[in-house]
Amino acid sequence: MAKSLNGKTVAVLATDGFEQSELTEPVKALKEAGATVHIVSPKSGSIQGWKHHDKGDTVPVDATLESADAGRYDALMLPGGVMNPDALRLEPKAIAFIRAFVQAGKPIAAICHGPWTLIDADGVRGRRMTSWPSLKIDLTNAGATWVDETVVTDRGLVTSRNPQDLPNFCPKMIEEFAEGRHGHRHAAE
Template identity: 75%
Template structure:
């Protein structure tokens, strides 16, 4: 029998050029397998360029331009990593506002690797227990997060992981938290 835990749920995956390929594709696969409707949202139209660490990977089609996206139309959000992707998104006020809207509405958020960088700009990490790629430890702590080095951390609807090796645990907890809805 098919997994239908996310049937009727709509999930945004916010990304731009420079996303870590598997940190977008594996969560999207897990969400769709659980019945979610998934849209890749980006500040640019067309396609965005994925990376396999430092090497160019595949492109992914953008389903909705950020300018036409409204956080109220989604039940949850995924923030893939890659160094370039979140660094560019941090400079996009609309991207930060979009993420902040999820945090303020207490909708589930899943961020992996460098993805939590955007949560700092959205002022959504203070007092939160979370993890990330190790180089973000000081940034997250300085923003008020309780940073830990664990495979996956769940804090009241916020799911975070460190790197692609953590994807199985990350995806499982993401689906579980997204199924629970607002926290």
């Protein structure tokens, strides 16, 4: 893979309960493409991953939300896992961090339950996207057009349904992150 992300810095926003492969595989792909990657979390130290219903590995946190500045990042990646985005939705600083990317038109990639946080950050209205099936009604009610596809791209927003989609998700994420900022994120209301 070409080093298409040289000079780009990507934030991966997560907390305890992330689905391990949905964080580790995109991080690996981003680094292989030349990006600098920071794990950003509400807490310092490390965060606990899960492999479906079993505890997985911990991952070190590079920056806390308290110290992270969305303006210094070129793109945002949101892994899934049920607990991870559910906890982040209750963190005003996490939602503000995500909203900064939405408002700036910076590319965002979200997989599985990861798009849940985009609802609170007003990042789904007028967007075509996918997710874990249980988010379909939440995303639709928030103004998104939900589709059941492996990977969906809409003006810099890349979404996928589950870990099995990672082989398609990661290359699309790299492509969109390499393109950089996209136009206005919201459709006319």
